[in-house]
Amino acid sequence: MSGPFLGVLRGRGRLSGLALPVMIQFFHVYKAYPGDPPVLQDINLNVEKGEFVFLTGPSGAGKTTLLKLIFCGEKATKGQILVGGKNIARIRESAVPYLRRNIGVVFQDFKLLPHRSVADNVGFTLDVLGVPRAEGREKVHRMLKRVGLEHKANSLPLRLSGGEQQRVVIARALVNDPTILLADEPTGNLDPALTVEIMDLLTDINIRGTTVMVATHDATLLSRYQKRTVRLERGLIVSDEDGVKAARRMLV
Amino acid sequence: MSVLSKAAYFWRSAAGGLKHAPFVHFIAVSTIAIALFAAGLARGASHVVDNLLASLGGEVEVTIYLAPQLGQDEVHGVHTRVVELSHGEVTVVPPEAALLRLKHELGDLGEALSELPENPLPATLELRVPEARRSPAALQTLAKELRALPGVTGVDYGEAAVERLSAIARALSFGALVALVVVLGTTIVIVAATLQLAIYARREEIEIQKLVGATDRFVKTPFLLEGLLQGLLGALVALGGLWLFGRLLGPTLGSLFAFILGPGVNAPWVETRTVVELLAAGCALGLGGSFVAVGRFLRV
Ligand SMILES: Nc1ncnc2c1ncn2[C@@H]1O[C@H](COP(=O)(O)OP(=O)(O)OP(=O)(O)O)[C@@H](O)[C@H]1O
Ligand SMILES: [Mg+2]
Numbered sequence: 001m002s003g004p005f006l007g008v009l010r011g012r013g014r015l016s017g018l019a020l021p022v023m024i025q026f027f028h029v030y031k032a033y034p035g036d037p038p039v040l041q042d043i044n045l046n047v048e049k050g051e052f053v054f055l056t057g058p059s060g061a062g063k064t065t066l067l068k069l070i071f072c073g074e075k076a077t078k079g080q081i082l083v084g085g086k087n088i089a090r091i092r093e094s095a096v097p098y099l100r101r102n103i104g105v106v107f108q109d110f111k112l113l114p115h116r117s118v119a120d121n122v123g124f125t126l127d128v129l130g131v132p133r134a135e136g137r138e139k140v141h142r143m144l145k146r147v148g149l150e151h152k153a154n155s156l157p158l159r160l161s162g163g164e165q166q167r168v169v170i171a172r173a174l175v176n177d178p179t180i181l182l183a184d185e186p187t188g189n190l191d192p193a194l195t196v197e198i199m200d201l202l203t204d205i206n207i208r209g210t211t212v213m214v215a216t217h218d219a220t221l222l223s224r225y226q227k228r229t230v231r232l233e234r235g236l237i238v239s240d241e242d243g244v245k246a247a248r249r250m251l252v
Numbered sequence: 253m254s255v256l257s258k259a260a261y262f263w264r265s266a267a268g269g270l271k272h273a274p275f276v277h278f279i280a281v282s283t284i285a286i287a288l289f290a291a292g293l294a295r296g297a298s299h300v301v302d303n304l305l306a307s308l309g310g311e312v313e314v315t316i317y318l319a320p321q322l323g324q325d326e327v328h329g330v331h332t333r334v335v336e337l338s339h340g341e342v343t344v345v346p347p348e349a350a351l352l353r354l355k356h357e358l359g360d361l362g363e364a365l366s367e368l369p370e371n372p373l374p375a376t377l378e379l380r381v382p383e384a385r386r387s388p389a390a391l392q393t394l395a396k397e398l399r400a401l402p403g404v405t406g407v408d409y410g411e412a413a414v415e416r417l418s419a420i421a422r423a424l425s426f427g428a429l430v431a432l433v434v435v436l437g438t439t440i441v442i443v444a445a446t447l448q449l450a451i452y453a454r455r456e457e458i459e460i461q462k463l464v465g466a467t468d469r470f471v472k473t474p475f476l477l478e479g480l481l482q483g484l485l486g487a488l489v490a491l492g493g494l495w496l497f498g499r500l501l502g503p504t505l506g507s508l509f510a511f512i513l514g515p516g517v518n519a520p521w522v523e524t525r526t527v528v529e530l531l532a533a534g535c536a537l538g539l540g541g542s543f544v545a546v547g548r549f550l551r552v
Binding site for chain 2: 094097098099100101105107111113124128129130131132133172
């Protein structure tokens with residue numbers, strides 16, 4: 001783990017006694033793909049360090065796009081986005097890799113390399129950071145164990161079931177202990193038992209201090225884990241309930 | 253530690269690239285090899301010609317034929333003038349000595365010369381030209397001056413051979429230069445094209461690398477190394493080819509030229525200097541091609 005970004009984040013965490021520092025901030029953010037009507041409109045959002053946030057809404061609402069803006073997978077058309085106190089609309093192109101090293105992403109479309117083993121796919125993040133091989137293998141092994149795939153380390157991704165592939169992606173996102181975890185439909189392909197396992201894993205990561213955002217349209221997930229829930233519809237935030245509120249609504 | 257493991261990763265990645273698309277890389281490596289082999293041959297050939305020129309120069313001896321009716325004193329006078337003009341070593345060969353030498357050189361046929369009623373050979377002066385004046389141009393001037401001396405009927409220094417050889421040497425080095433430029437340009441284009449394919453084949457990997465935080469340099473380095481490896485392999489193949497060429501044809505060529513060069517002037521085709529130069533040229537070609545490819549096709 002390296003880079004100036006993390007140092008800033010950690011420093012802030014220690015120094016602030018009262019108010020939790022804000023990890024992700026959106027100020028009047030708009031996003032439009034060229035030639036199309038805006039996908040996101042006037043998004044205002046504060047996510048504090050160590051928070052767990054569900055991002056929900058119907059298909060096509062803009063959940064994936066919102067997550068992409070955070071790790072610079074897309075650029076906002078208008079507005080400001082602060083991640084770890086840095087305005088990512090203004091950072092240099094060369095600083096983007098260092099931002100990304102602190103953000104683990106579970107991609108909705110997995111983005112696994114079909115000709116590399118599961119262990120290689122998970123270790124990919126560590127290769128990029130120059131983690132020595134032995135140390136990397138050790139970390140990969142531990143991570144695969146956590147997602148219950150240690151016996152598949154040498155398989156190719158296409159030989160795995162959808163749920164297993166999903167867990168490989170989660171392992172890759174978490175292997176480097178990111179400061180922020182962005183998970184796009186991380187339980188989309190899992191049966192209820194595995195969903196619980198994965199959610200327990202994400203909760204566990206969150207308790208250890210990682211800020212977690214989970215995009216999902218799975219209502220049972222929302223009702224089971226009563227966490228802050230941001231609802232998007234056609235590119236607008238239509239509701240933003242904290243965990244207590246969400247729990248109360250579920251009871252009614 | 254991190255630097256080392258990164259370096260190890262780059263090498264693995266580059267070598268993996270070579271293994272992944274062997275045919276494409278085979279083409280690039282052979283192109284480099286052929287280009288360098290040709291360059292090495294041209295270099296060897298110009299080396300041979302240089303040697304030839306040098307050894308001719310070493311034997312440059314100007315023969316000055318004197319008018320047959322000159323007496324001892326007049327011969328002596330010409331001798332002094334020639335020494336003044338050329339600053340060289342001049343020996344007088346009287347007609348009798350010239351005849352003896354000719355007899356000796358002709359061997360059995362020489363017997364026939366004894367039958368001659370009188371010696372047909374004039375007195376000659378043999379001039380060893382000092383180093384500084386052995387260039388074709390200087391020799392020409394000297395010959396002109398000598399011819400103008402009274403009592404001199406002819407001057408002979410193997411003019412044609414010297415001139416033709418130096419013309420060949422000039423043409424060779426010019427041709428080699430033009431060929432070099434063309435071949436280098438083509439080779440770089442071919443290397444760049446193969447690396448474009450390599451980049452295309454790994455676009456998914458590149459995308460994911462970028463997403464998990466790889467810097468541009470990290471993404472590009474393996475491809476530059478791949479080009480470098482191609483260049484090195486190509487240079488090694490070319491060196492092997494030149495060595496074989498020298499082994500198989502060298503002796504034949506050596507004996508072909510031996511009548512002028514004398515034994516032992518057998519130019520080696522692969523010298524330490526050639527090895528260093530070809531390896532450097534291979535690296536430059538490979539790196540040049542990969543720089544072009546990475547700059548043009550790897551928009552990260
Ligand atoms: N690269 C793109 N170019 C053009 N339009 C895009 C692009 N990516 C997404 N969109 C559009 O943006 C809108 C929001 O897409 P997004 O993927 O963010 O939705 P989502 O909420 O993640 O949906 P889902 O739940 O199905 O994953 C969609 O209408 C989609 O067509
Ligand atoms: Mg989506």
